[in-house]
Amino acid sequence: MTTIAYYFSTISPYTYIAGPRLRRIVEEQGAEIVMKPFDIIGLFPRTGGLPLPERHPSRQAYRLVDLERQAKKAGLPINVKPAHFPTNAAPSSYAIIAAQAAGGGDVLGLVERLLAACWAEERDIAQDDVIRDCLSAAGFDPKLADSGLLTGAETYARNLEEAVADGVFGAPSWVVDGEALFWGQDRLEDLELHFKGEL
Numbered sequence: 001m002t003t004i005a006y007y008f009s010t011i012s013p014y015t016y017i018a019g020p021r022l023r024r025i026v027e028e029q030g031a032e033i034v035m036k037p038f039d040i041i042g043l044f045p046r047t048g049g050l051p052l053p054e055r056h057p058s059r060q061a062y063r064l065v066d067l068e069r070q071a072k073k074a075g076l077p078i079n080v081k082p083a084h085f086p087t088n089a090a091p092s093s094y095a096i097i098a099a100q101a102a103g104g105g106d107v108l109g110l111v112e113r114l115l116a117a118c119w120a121e122e123r124d125i126a127q128d129d130v131i132r133d134c135l136s137a138a139g140f141d142p143k144l145a146d147s148g149l150l151t152g153a154e155t156y157a158r159n160l161e162e163a164v165a166d167g168v169f170g171a172p173s174w175v176v177d178g179e180a181l182f183w184g185q186d187r188l189e190d191l192e193l194h195f196k197g198e199l
Helices: 013-029 040-047 057-074 090-102 107-119 128-137 142-146 149-165 185-195
Strands: 003-008 032-037 173-176 180-183
Touching: 003 013, 003 149, 013 057, 013 107, 013 185, 032 090, 032 107, 032 149, 040 149, 057 185, 090 107, 090 128, 090 142, 090 149, 107 128, 128 142, 173 185, 180 185
Parallel strands: 003 032
Antiparallel strands: 003 173, 173 180
């Protein structure tokens, strides 16, 4: 079975936009997906990127326009300047790590719900009540928000190291079978063509 290592940040708008299309590809291909939420702010200085506030104003302005365009193409609502951005991505990431380990729910759905909470629903995904609500909606025990914090922190840090080792420099990124890297929601078509043997 093909395995996809899915590197993402729960505060990445492009990860939000990727959601439904990624789900379709994964389900159609019957691939195993391993969630690897990581600290994107920690990634940037290690791979030549810049945090958003440090980017040139023209890049910041274009990002807002592009987000609106890409979300429209994906059929998703978006607030390009959400009330709770940036926020601490660690608590929601720990919950995803705990949910993946626990099993029994829809972990990809959990990721989709957390990102929608930030980018479409004006909710702060660093808050326990929001995380619990998303866990419950995805079929997980909401108490997972309060458990495995040490393991979550260790895995979150390890995911960053693995991202760097795998050549990841942004989110979302997918590494197929430890070899082929695809970056960005606008490369989902390439990911799909890779599965079909056409790329």
